[in-house]
Each structure stands twice: as C-alpha cells, then as structure tokens.
Amino acid sequence: MTRITVNVDGVSCTDEVEPRMLLVHYLREVVGKVGTVVGCDTSNCGACTVHLDGRSVKSCNVLAVQADGHDVTTIEGLSSNGELHPMQAAFHENHALQCGYCTPGMIMQAVDLVTENPNPSEEEIRVGLEGNLCRCTGYHNIVKAVAAAAGSMSSERTEAR
Amino acid sequence: MTAVDDRPTTEIGSARLRKEDQRLITGRTKWTDNIQLPGMVHLAMVRSPFAHARVSGIDTAEAKALPGVIAVLTGSDIADIQGLNITAWPITTDQKAPDHLPMVVDHVACAGEIVAVVAARSAAVARDAAELVDVDYEELPAVLDLKEAATDAVLAHPSLGTNKSAFWQLDSKAGGTGGDIEEAIATAREGGILIEREYRQQRLIPSFMEPRSTVVDPTGDQVVLWSSTQVPHLVRFGIAATTGLPESKIRVIAPDVGGGFGGKLQTTPEEFVTLAVARTLGKPCKYTETRSESMVSAHHGRDQWQKLTLAAEKDGTVTGLKVELMCDLGAYAGLVGGGVPVLGAWMFNSIYKFGAYQFNCTNYYTNKTWVDAYRGAGRPEATYAIERLMDELAAEVGVDPMEIRRKNWITHDEFPFASVAGMTYDSGDYEAATEKALGLFGYDELRAEQQRRRESGDPVQLGIGISTFTEMCGLAPSRVLGSLNYGAGGWESASIRMLTTGTVEVITGASAHGQGHETAWSQIVADRLGVPFENVEVLHGDTQIAPKGMDTYGSRSLVVGGEALVRAADKVIEKAKPLAAHMLEAGVDDLEFAAGRFTVKGTDKGIGLTDIALGIWTGHDYPEGLEPSIDADATFDPVNFSFPHGTHLCAMEVDTETGATTMRKYVCVDDIGTIINPLIVEGQVHGGLVQGIGQALWEGAEYDEQGTLVSGSFVDYTLPTAADTISFVTDHTTSPSTSNSLGTKGVGEAGTIASTPAVVNAIVDAVRHLGIDDIQMPCTPERVWKAIQSAGGTTDAAPVADAQAHFDEGAPNQDPAAGTTDGAGQ
Numbered sequence: 012m013t014r015i016t017v018n019v020d021g022v023s024c025t026d027e028v029e030p031r032m033l034l035v036h037y038l039r040e041v042v043g044k045v046g047t048v049v050g051c052d053t054s055n056c057g058a059c060t061v062h063l064d065g066r067s068v069k070s071c072n073v074l075a076v077q078a079d080g081h082d083v084t085t086i087e088g089l090s091s092n093g094e095l096h097p098m099q100a101a102f103h104e105n106h107a108l109q110c111g112y113c114t115p116g117m118i119m120q121a122v123d124l125v126t127e128n129p130n131p132s133e134e135e136i137r138v139g140l141e142g143n144l145c146r147c148t149g150y151h152n153i154v155k156a157v158a159a160a161a162g163s164m165s166s167e168r169t170e171a172r
Numbered sequence: 173m174t175a176v177d178d179r180p181t182t183e184i185g186s187a188r189l190r191k192e193d194q195r196l197i198t199g200r201t202k203w204t205d206n207i208q209l210p211g212m213v214h215l216a217m218v219r220s221p222f223a224h225a226r227v228s229g230i231d232t233a234e235a236k237a238l239p240g241v242i243a244v245l246t247g248s249d250i251a252d253i254q255g256l257n258i259t260a261w262p263i264t265t266d267q268k269a270p271d272h273l274p275m276v277v278d279h280v281a282c283a284g285e286i287v288a289v290v291a292a293r294s295a296a297v298a299r300d301a302a303e304l305v306d307v308d309y310e311e312l313p314a315v316l317d318l319k320e321a322a323t324d325a326v327l328a329h330p331s332l333g334t335n336k337s338a339f340w341q342l343d344s345k346a347g348g349t350g351g352d353i354e355e356a357i358a359t360a361r362e363g364g365i366l367i368e369r370e371y372r373q374q375r376l377i378p379s380f381m382e383p384r385s386t387v388v389d390p391t392g393d394q395v396v397l398w399s400s401t402q403v404p405h406l407v408r409f410g411i412a413a414t415t416g417l418p419e420s421k422i423r424v425i426a427p428d429v430g431g432g433f434g435g436k437l438q439t440t441p442e443e444f445v446t447l448a449v450a451r452t453l454g455k456p457c458k459y460t461e462t463r464s465e466s467m468v469s470a471h472h473g474r475d476q477w478q479k480l481t482l483a484a485e486k487d488g489t490v491t492g493l494k495v496e497l498m499c500d501l502g503a504y505a506g507l508v509g510g511g512v513p514v515l516g517a518w519m520f521n522s523i524y525k526f527g528a529y530q531f532n533c534t535n536y537y538t539n540k541t542w543v544d545a546y547r548g549a550g551r552p553e554a555t556y557a558i559e560r561l562m563d564e565l566a567a568e569v570g571v572d573p574m575e576i577r578r579k580n581w582i583t584h585d586e587f588p589f590a591s592v593a594g595m596t597y598d599s600g601d602y603e604a605a606t607e608k609a610l611g612l613f614g615y616d617e618l619r620a621e622q623q624r625r626r627e628s629g630d631p632v633q634l635g636i637g638i639s640t641f642t643e644m645c646g647l648a649p650s651r652v653l654g655s656l657n658y659g660a661g662g663w664e665s666a667s668i669r670m671l672t673t674g675t676v677e678v679i680t681g682a683s684a685h686g687q688g689h690e691t692a693w694s695q696i697v698a699d700r701l702g703v704p705f706e707n708v709e710v711l712h713g714d715t716q717i718a719p720k721g722m723d724t725y726g727s728r729s730l731v732v733g734g735e736a737l738v739r740a741a742d743k744v745i746e747k748a749k750p751l752a753a754h755m756l757e758a759g760v761d762d763l764e765f766a767a768g769r770f771t772v773k774g775t776d777k778g779i780g781l782t783d784i785a786l787g788i789w790t791g792h793d794y795p796e797g798l799e800p801s802i803d804a805d806a807t808f809d810p811v812n813f814s815f816p817h818g819t820h821l822c823a824m825e826v827d828t829e830t831g832a833t834t835m836r837k838y839v840c841v842d843d844i845g846t847i848i849n850p851l852i853v854e855g856q857v858h859g860g861l862v863q864g865i866g867q868a869l870w871e872g873a874e875y876d877e878q879g880t881l882v883s884g885s886f887v888d889y890t891l892p893t894a895a896d897t898i899s900f901v902t903d904h905t906t907s908p909s910t911s912n913s914l915g916t917k918g919v920g921e922a923g924t925i926a927s928t929p930a931v932v933n934a935i936v937d938a939v940r941h942l943g944i945d946d947i948q949m950p951c952t953p954e955r956v957w958k959a960i961q962s963a964g965g966t967t968d969a970a971p972v973a974d975a976q977a978h979f980d981e982g983a984p985n986q987d988p989a990a991g992t993t994d995g996a997g998q
C-alpha cells in the first residue's frame with residue numbers, strides 16, 4: 012500500500028492505495044467520484060477523462076500513485092458556485108447527450124480542447140474529440156455544443172477583461 | 173394551485189430541453205455500477221476461451237485460498253437455482269433450441285461462456301482469483317461459418333442432432349396477398365429482367381457505452397436486482413419463470429442505463445449468475461463486466477446471408493421478389509433470437525408494389541456469441557437488400573435509381589395500402605419526402621459533378637446513394653404477436669397520479685435508456701391535462717413503481733406507451749368531471765374542459781384539475797357512489813403497426829487509387845408522423861444514422877478459425893468517432909399515423925435502417941462505371957481497393973440481362989461483377 016495525497020475537485024484527499032490501482036478506480040471507489048465512469052479496458056473510449064493539473068487525461072491510463080501531489084478535476088468539480096460550466100450548459104442546450112454515459116468524459120475533453128484552441132473549426136473539434144466515443148448522438152450535436160461553448164467561453168473572457 | 177399560463181400553447185411539437193440532462197452533465201447519474209451496499213460482495217466470471225468444449229474438471233482450490241475470496245462457485249453448485257435464459261419467440265412450434273444455462277454445467281457452446289464465478293471482498297481480488305481457477309476443457313470441433321453450419325458436418329450442439337433451428341416462410345400466394353413468385357420469376361427469365369444477388373449482413377456488436385452491470389440484494393422482503401437493462405419487466409418474468417423465486421418476491425430496477433440499442437434487450441447469464449450467487453451467499457453482490465467481456469458475451473446483431481431474386485419487366489416494373497435468408501443465431505436462441513430476422517419478413521417489399529413475394533428464413537446455430545436484436549432488428553437487413561436491389565435494377569434498365577423507385581413505389585393517394593406481405597400501411601407520402609430531400613441535397617448538381625469527374629477520369633470519383641425506406645414500428649398488436657407464436661404481448665401501460673399539492677406523477681411501463689422519455693412524456697401530459705411541464709414527474713424502470721410494462725425496444729415507447737399515457741390522462745379528466753360538476757353545482761353536460769380547467773359553459777365559473785385533486789384528497793365533500801380519487805391507469809394494445817418512412821441521400825467520394833472513401837454529404841427527410849419534441853427526434857436520427865453508417869463502413873465482428881473473437885475490444889472493433897463522421901442535414905414531412913391518437917410513428921431505429929444502404933449504394937455508384945456492382949460490408953478501403961483491382965479497370969463491364977448468371981441450387985454468389993467476399997470464419 013502506498014500513501015498518496017491528491018487534490019480532487021478542490022478537496023485534499025489522503026489515502027492508502029495499492030500501487031497498481033488506476034486513477035479512475037481511486038476516484039470512483041475510494042473518493043466516491045462516481046461521475047467519472049469506465050467504458051473500456053483499452054484506453055479507447057474516453058469515458059474516464061478528467062483533468063490532471065488542468066489538462067485532460069484518460070484516468071484509466073494513469074495510476075493513482077502518479078496523481079500523488081497533483082490536482083484532479085472531475086465532472087463533479089467543473090461547475091462553480093452552483094452555476095454550470097459553459098460547456099455543461101452547451102451540452103444541455105444543444106441536446107449533445109442521450110444516455111449520458113460518455114458525457115462526463117466528453118465534457119472534460121471538450122473543455123480541454125477549447126482551452127487549448129479557443130476558436131476551433133468543426134474539423135478541429137472533430138479531431139480533438141476523436142479519443143472519446145459516443146454511441147448515442149452520432150456526434151452531430153456534440154460538435155455543435157462545443158462550438159457554442161467556445162463562443163460563450165470566449166465572450167466571457169472578453170467581458171472579464 | 174391552478175396551472176400557470178406561461179407555457180407554450182402546446183407542449184407537443186416544442187423543442188423542450190431535456191429534464192434528464194441535469195444529473196447527466198454534472199456526474200450525478202445513477203449507474204448500476206455506482207451502487208454500494210453495506211457488506212456487498214464483488215464477483216468476477218471465469219469464462220471459456222474455447223468455442224466448443226466439454227468441461228471435464230474445475231479446480232477452485234487455489235482461487236479459494238487467495239485472501240479476500242469468499243466463494244468460488246461452479247455450474248453444478250448453482251444448478252438448482254440458476255434458472256434459464258429464455259427465448260420468447262420460438263418462430264415455429266418445432267423450433268430446435270438448446271437450453272441456455274446462465275452458467276455452463278458441462279457443455280460450452282461458445283467462447284466467453286461462464287464456467288465459474290468468484291465472490292470476493294473487492295472486484296480486483298475477484299479478478300485475480302478468477303485467473304487462478306483451473307478448468308480442464310476437452311475441446312470439441314467447432315462450427316463457425318454459417319454456410320458450413322448448414323451442412324451439419326460439425327454440430328454446434330451435438331445433442332440437437334442438427335444445426336438448423338427453424339425454417340419460416342411467408343408466401344404471398346399462399347397468404348392470398350399476391351401472386352405466385354415462381355411464376356413471376358419464370359416470366360422474367362423469359363422476357364424480362366431477373367436480378368439475382370447474394371448479400372452479406374455482417375455480424376455487429378451493439379456496443380452500448382455503459383458496460384452491463386448487475387447488483388442483487390437478496391436480504392430484504394423482496395430480492396432486489398438492479399441491472400443496466402432495457403427490459404426490467406421481462407427480466408423479472410424470466411427470473412420468476414425459471415429460478416423458482418416467486419414473482420412477488422422479485423423487484424427489478426433499471427436505474428440510469430447507458431445505452432442499449434437492443435443489446436440490453438435480453439435476460440443475461442450475468443444477471444442470473446449474480447442472482448444465484450447472492451441467494452447462495454445471502455449477501456448483496458455486484459458484477460460489472462469489462463468491455464472485453466461485454467464484446468464477447470453480450471449478444472451480437474445481424475449476421476445473415478441473403479439470397480435475393482428480383483423479377484421485373486423490361487421497363488423496370490417489379491413483378492416479384494424472392495428472399496432466402498440464412499441466419500446465424502450463434503450458440504443460442506436469445507430472447508427475441510430467431511424472431512429477429514423474421515421481423516424483416518414484412519419489410520423486404522418496403523415501399524413498393526410487387527405482384528408476388530416470398531420470404532424464406534432458415535436459422536442455424538454456430539459456436540459463436542449469440543445473436544439477437546440490434547437497432548432495427550430484421551428491418552435494416554431487409555431495407556439493405558431491397559434498396560441495393562433497386563439500384564441494381566436501375567443500372568440494368570439504364571435509368572436513374574430514383575426513377576426506378578418512382579415507377580414502383582406506392583403513391584400518396586393509394587393509402588391505406590395493403591402490401592404484398594400482408595401489412596396495411598396506414599399513411600405516408602413518399603413523393604413529398606423525396607422531393608424535399610432532393611432539393612436539400614442538390615441532387616442534380618451532384619449528378620452533374622459526378623458526370624464531370626467520370627469524363628475527366630478524376631481519380632476521386634463521386635457516388636450518390638439513395639435509400640427510400642419504410643419500417644414497421646410500434647411493436648406490437650398482441651394478437652398479431654400471438655399468431656406468430658411470440659410468448660408475450662405488445663401492449664403498454666401508464667398511470668397518472670394527481671398529487672394533492674398540484675403536481676403530477678406519471679408512471680410508464682416503458683423503460684428509457686437515453687431516449688428522453690421523461691421530457692417527452694411530460695410534454696404529452698402537460699398538454700392533455702393542462703398542467704405545467706415542470707410539474708410533471710415521470711417514473712419508470714422499477715417493477716415496484718411501474719409494476720406493468722413491456723419496456724423499451726422496437727421504436728415502441730412513444731407509439732404504444734405514449735398512447736397509453738393519453739388514455740390514462742383522458743380517464744383522469746373523465747373521473748374528475750362529475751366531481752367538478754358537484755363542486756361547481758352544475759350539470760356534467762354543462763362542463764367544458766380546456767387548459768386544465770373545467771368551466772361551466774357560458775359563465776366564468778370554473779375549477780382547475782389540480783384543485784379537484786386537492787378537494788378529493790380531503791374527501792370531505794363528494795357525490796355518493798363515486799370513489800375519492802381522480803388517479804387513473806390505462807393499458808393500450810395497438811391494433812396496427814406504424815410505418816415511418818423517409819428518403820435518405822448520401823454522397824460519397826471514392827479514391828480509386830487507394831480505396832479510401834469520404835462522406836461528402838448526407839441528407840434525410842423522414843416522415844415519422846407527429847413530432848412531440850423535435851430536439852429529441854433530431855438526436856435519435858443523428859445517432860441512428862451513425863450506427864447504420866458504421867455498419868456500411870467500419871464495423872464487423874470477426875472470428876478466427878479457433879472461434880476466438882478477434883474484434884473483441886474497442887481497438888479492433890472500430891466504432892465511428894467524431895473525426896470519422898460529418899454533420900447531417902435532417903428534415904421532415906408529416907403524415908400522421910392513424911394507429912394512435914397522437915399520430916406518432918416512432919423514430920428510434922429509422923436512421924440506422926435507412927443509412928446503411930444509402931452509403932453502400934453511394935460507394936457502388938461511384939465505381940459502377942468500372943464494372944463493380946457490389947462491395948461487401950464493411951466497405952473498408954481495402955475491400956474497395958480490391959474490388960477496383962479485380963474489376964481490372966474495365967469501363968464497360970455492366971452486366972447485360974442475358975449474360976446474368978442465375979442461381980444454381982445451393983451455389984454461392986454467382987454474380988460475376990461482385991466485389992470481394994472475404995471475411996472467412998464469419
């Protein structure tokens with residue numbers, strides 16, 4: 012067992028974990044962040060995507076011990092002061108989810124994408140989401156939602172200036 | 173407490189944002205795998221790596237010795253209580269079906285079957301211990317190929333004595349719905365056109381994103397089973413019918429379910445094994461599959477060889493169609509199982525007027541994963557076949573493929589139309605949908621571009637694919653199901669509870685898993701009862717809350733379940749009316765009901781429905797002989813199916829040097845009757861399209877010669893990604909269905925059914941001038957390239973009528989211009 016301290020959604024968590032434990036299992040089973048889900052065992056689906064120090068990672072592809080001393084943000088830590096993150100709002104407004112299983116990972120990846128590229132083209136959005144599978148939506152509305160969120164996130168930044 | 177009036181004039185038709193989104197976008201969703209119960213035990217399955225084997229011994233000692241392991245159980249340990257995975261639809265009374273035991277006792281019929289289960293303190297320990305279970309297998313010869321299965325040279329289940337499960341036929345002459353197919357074929361062979369083709373419907377994996385999970389708590393008054401299933405009511409029935417647990421002792425809950433597409437329309441071995449272990453140990457148990465387990469053990473879809481003979485006159489008027497299907501059921505007949513291909517029986521004739529028709533379907537067992545419903549179930553296979561054939565006929569006659577469809581389809585003034593397969597199509601307008609689609613697509617411009625590219629010898633050729641489809645939805649009139657030997661009904665139920673403080677609970681027997689029922693059902697009830705959308709709560713997916721239901725599949729929820737809801741709402745109004753009359757001191761006949769209020773005609777006196785609900789709850793003052801309640805239940809059994817249709821147009825670019833294909837444009841105009849929520853409808857269409865496109869271009873379950881599923885993970889089973897797909901143009905025409913009062917037709921499967929042939933037609937159209945008239949799905953670059961190579965670049969190899977090969981009895985595809993038919997071991 013190894014002792015780790017991870018800041019998860021703004022709360023410092025210190026736990027004993029098996030060295031082989033994956034970050035996604037640490038989040039779900041130890042911290043109770045069941046908003047982050049597992050969709051595959053080959054790092055293909057992206058359902059488990061979270062932010063590690065602000066950048067997206069597939070949490071099934073990271074060991075819990077590798078997150079020791081780092082910040083993890085999950086879908087549950089994305090909204091602030093009871094307000095949805097613009098990406099969450101855009102997914103709702105554009106009907107970018109059906110069953111919702113891919114949604115937490117998709118939103119976390121989309122936030123990362125727009126942070127890196129505030130004004131993405133449709134092509135750039137599609138390529139940026141390539142590692143996140145959705146079986147329900149056919150991606151059409153997800154692409155629309157990400158474009159809409161990019162717009163509202165950049166106007167927010169302008170207003171903040 | 174009366175209704176507020178800031179709602180849209182009608183909820184039906186408005187693009188309400190979904191109620192269910194909030195928890196899904198914030199990570200507070202209730203997936204089965206999220207459930208943690210005190211003292212819960214975790215399970216891992218030991219699965220057979222062999223396709224066909226006898227289990228000669230299982231040594232569990234080492235596994236049991238691992239710290240944290242609670243028990244290791246084998247098939248014989250739970251034999252008395254494990255029950256059976258049932259088949260609800262023996263398509264004939266003499267259908268052969270091996271018993272499908274959740275856990276193998278001695279005979280393994282496909283790789284992935286469960287041979288032992290480990291219960292441990294954690295999932296990780298359970299998995300470690302599962303590796304330590306030592307199973308002795310005596311390997312048996314396996315039959316993997318469908319056509320080999322038909323020869324009975326090797327048997328999937330030696331005890332059955334044959335691989336053949338059943339044969340089912342529909343014949344228009346025998347049924348009195350049309351002429352003699354053999355006559356039509358003979359006439360066409362003499363002086364008309366005969367198109368003979370063999371198409372392959374490859375095996376697909378439904379690939380819902382949430383792996384299946386089951387939690388069982390056996391410790392309460394009722395045994396509670398949570399499962400990521402589409403069919404909680406059918407699971408409860410299956411348990412009661414086969415495990416010895418009384419139905420009244422079983423509660424099944426489908427919490428939030430992460431997609432299904434037919435793949436969770438099943439009673440699964442995993443559910444039954446988890447239940448048996450929980451009962452044996454007397455402790456709550458959880459089992460969640462890995463993706464790799466899901467790929468090999470959850471049922472697959474499609475998997476047919478289709479032998480087709482289309483007879484026509486020289487001008488392209490179709491006179492008959494003969495369909496001969498060979499269908500691979502895999503190792504067992506599933507819940508719908510052998511009935512899935514039979515659902516295509518009424519759809520091969522599609523929107524066309526054929527004089528004669530015959531559908532033949534033979535189902536076989538092989539030592540591969542079982543096959544059952546996958547989005548569209550039987551109807552995509554039928555639509556693919558006929559829409560490919562119509563293109564072939566057009567090429568033969570030498571006219572535009574849309575022309576050949578116009579010549580043969582049912583015109584708008586011919587409805588209701590009695591089809592050659594014996595269905596009555598109640599409404600539709602194929603001309604209108606097609607006109608709209610052609611305009612949105614820019615059909616003529618794209619045809620002109622295609623011509624330019626042909627003439628200039630552009631290495632990138634353009635193809636246009638058409639699919640004018642229909643499907644039958646709203647499964648199903650119970651009497652029809654009875655006549656087909658199906659084991660259950662097709663009704664749906666709904667209840668409405670008018671709560672005292674002005675809100676409304678709606679209970680539905682349909683069980684959503686991403687479709688947005690909570691939103692759409694709220695819209696229907698809000699309109700009908702005149703209550704605010706926000707004040708309606710929709711409850712479902714728990715046999716204790718919604719005791720009666722037939723669940724969600726076959727585009728049935730809205731068409732059948734929505735109508736049950738309408739009827740329950742109307743009963744609420746009927747029950748409230750005499751109470752309103754009493755409270756308003758007026759005669760019943762003097763009352764009108766609108767926008768949630770009863771008013772006395774010609775006066776301003778009135779009372780709201782929700783006020784009546786409060787009044788009747790106190791029960792202080794109501795007429796003698798009435799019951800103090802306005803709550804109501806309804807069960808609706810449809811009298812007919814509904815028949816959505818649409819025109820789908822696809823433009824594909826094909827690089828003739830590399831075989832690479834690129835989708836350029838996709839337009840669809842669907843007629844799904846009345847639309848309750850356009851936002852939800854668009855979403856269903858988009859998702860459906862990509863699943864159908866996935867079959868055309870990328871997806872396929874492949875086995876090696878040992879019977880190992882080689883496309884057993886998301887690395888090898890290539891699902892469409894955002895980068896592979898494009899944005900679609902979707903639109904609608906509306907001719908309301910007459911089979912339900914809302915006029916809805918169902919939309920869940922439309923996109924999947926229509927898109928596959930549209931894409932393949934487009935690819936074939938792009939290279940037809942090279943002498944190619946078929947490419948087997950999935951049309952990967954490799955297959956397209958091979959087809960181009962083997963066509964030898966001849967520019968004028970289009971087959972002529974008298975040079976067409978004809979089927980010899982039992983011979984494989986003789987179409988000389990067909991593309992590659994590799995895919996051994998499928």
Ligand code: FES
Nearest residue numbers: 050054056057071
């Ligand atoms: S669960 Fe992490 S990529 Fe699929």
Ligand code: FES
Nearest residue numbers: 109111113145147
């Ligand atoms: S919404 Fe179901 S998988 Fe994306």
